[in-house]
Amino acid sequence: MKNYTKNITATPFKVLLALALISVLANTCKNTPGKSNNLIYADSNRVAFELPDLISEDNELKEINPYVVYAAYIKFNNDKRLFTLSKFSTDEEHIIEFDFVTLLLKDFTFGDIEVDAYALKDFGIYEKEGKEYRYKVSTISDSILQIDNAWLVSYYFMKNNKSKNLYEMKLMCSDVESVEPLKAKLEGIVKTVEFPEK
Amino acid sequence: MKNIPLLFFTSILLLIICNSSCKKTLVKEEGYIYTDSNRFAFSIPVPFEDYTNNELGYMVRKANPDIIFMAGIKEDTAKNGLVSVLKYPLKKKTKIEYAFYDELKKNMNYIGGHSIEQTITIDFGLLYEDNKYYRSKVTGYIDNSIARTDTNFKKFNNLYVCNIYFYFMKNDFDDNIYVLKIPTLLDENFDKNFALAKKIAKTVKFPEI
Numbered sequence: 001m002k003n004y005t006k007n008i009t010a011t012p013f014k015v016l017l018a019l020a021l022i023s024v025l026a027n028t029c030k031n032t033p034g035k036s037n038n039l040i041y042a043d044s045n046r047v048a049f050e051l052p053d054l055i056s057e058d059n060e061l062k063e064i065n066p067y068v069v070y071a072a073y074i075k076f077n078n079d080k081r082l083f084t085l086s087k088f089s090t091d092e093e094h095i096i097e098f099d100f101v102t103l104l105l106k107d108f109t110f111g112d113i114e115v116d117a118y119a120l121k122d123f124g125i126y127e128k129e130g131k132e133y134r135y136k137v138s139t140i141s142d143s144i145l146q147i148d149n150a151w152l153v154s155y156y157f158m159k160n161n162k163s164k165n166l167y168e169m170k171l172m173c174s175d176v177e178s179v180e181p182l183k184a185k186l187e188g189i190v191k192t193v194e195f196p197e198k
Numbered sequence: 199m200k201n202i203p204l205l206f207f208t209s210i211l212l213l214i215i216c217n218s219s220c221k222k223t224l225v226k227e228e229g230y231i232y233t234d235s236n237r238f239a240f241s242i243p244v245p246f247e248d249y250t251n252n253e254l255g256y257m258v259r260k261a262n263p264d265i266i267f268m269a270g271i272k273e274d275t276a277k278n279g280l281v282s283v284l285k286y287p288l289k290k291k292t293k294i295e296y297a298f299y300d301e302l303k304k305n306m307n308y309i310g311g312h313s314i315e316q317t318i319t320i321d322f323g324l325l326y327e328d329n330k331y332y333r334s335k336v337t338g339y340i341d342n343s344i345a346r347t348d349t350n351f352k353k354f355n356n357l358y359v360c361n362i363y364f365y366f367m368k369n370d371f372d373d374n375i376y377v378l379k380i381p382t383l384l385d386e387n388f389d390k391n392f393a394l395a396k397k398i399a400k401t402v403k404f405p406e407i
Contacts, residue, residue, distance in 0.1 A: 094326065098326060102324060
């Protein structure tokens with residue numbers, strides 16, 4: 001009887017101790033957003049992702065384009081491609097659909113940009129393995145930048161799908177045949193996206 | 199004491215009967231139009247004439263069975279206004295965002311054909327008002343023989359006819375999407391009719407039946 005009483009009082013204590021240790025460990029991990037071997041941390045550690053086939057990071061583009069929070073060259077089909085992560089911020093918190101439609105589809109389609117220079121080719125949303133992916137495919141031509149009908153493939157995501165910040169991951173190619181492989185590449189990167197707790 | 203189980207079961211039975219009969223009795227709000235067997239309700243805040251079941255409505259609904267309501271606006275502020283509600287069944291239950299993108303892509307000029315005359319999407323968006331999101335689209339009937347495919351509808355002259363659409367789905371997740379449609383000209387009537395569509399959109403509700 002003595003032993004039994006001892007056991008039932010000791011067990012909750014052990015459980016509580018274990019839970020406390022787990023909690024401390026979890027919080028420690030959460031508060032340490034330092035770079036791990038696999039993840040790249042961008043935008044002051046607000047967003048993290050895996051970037052396979054990384055060749056080199058580019059810090060100059062961020063100075064030119066204020067929306068870009070991370071840029072790097074990656075290997076793609078024995079070629080070198082510029083990968084960018086941009087951030088679009090609004091004053092008010094909205095669902096991702098609102099910013100996706102308002103900032104990226106509508107403004108670019110009906111805004112002041114010349115129709116010949118920019119064309120929205122496709123966009124949409126799909127679900128794969130329980131995760132939603134929003135994408136846009138467009139073409140752009142710019143005589144100053146010497147870009148002629150380049151294809152831009154972009155994927156979009158937002159923390160908790162409701163935020164003031166919408167992130168865009170983008171890759172560019174020169175031919176329509178590369179669009180689907182680029183979509184697959186970006187989907188793989190978006191799949192790894194994390195928002196470290198600060 | 200012996201009657202306690204009997205009383206208990208009688209009470210349960212009465213509760214079930216009351217509950218089911220209460221559900222069937224929908225209290226209709228005054229000024230509201232209830233369509234699709236009371237599944238979809240809205241209000242038109244201007245004088246109108248219900249065409250749904252008259253000869254015109256019958257003929258139009260025969261041609262397009264998706265139309266579940268149509269009415270003519272009897273007010274100068276929305277000249278030529280014709281309000282209709284359509285219901286599109288979807289293949290499976292889906293989020294409104296998926297269905298909305300599919301609707302937007304239907305008449306995008308970049309996807310559309312190259313015929314001389316075509317319907318194109320000339321505007322779309324999400325409106326955020328009173329903590330609610332409203333999804334809209336505007337399509338225009340354009341003649342490419344006299345105008346290039348300029349997607350900025352403000353540059354269109356007022357000869358072009360267009361349609362204003364607002365989209366609704368119960369709980370934003372369903373296998374049916376309801377569409378409010380108002381045709382208009384791209385002249386001063388456009389803003390008036392868009393404002394009217396927005397006013398109607400704000401009254402939409404899905405009564406519990």
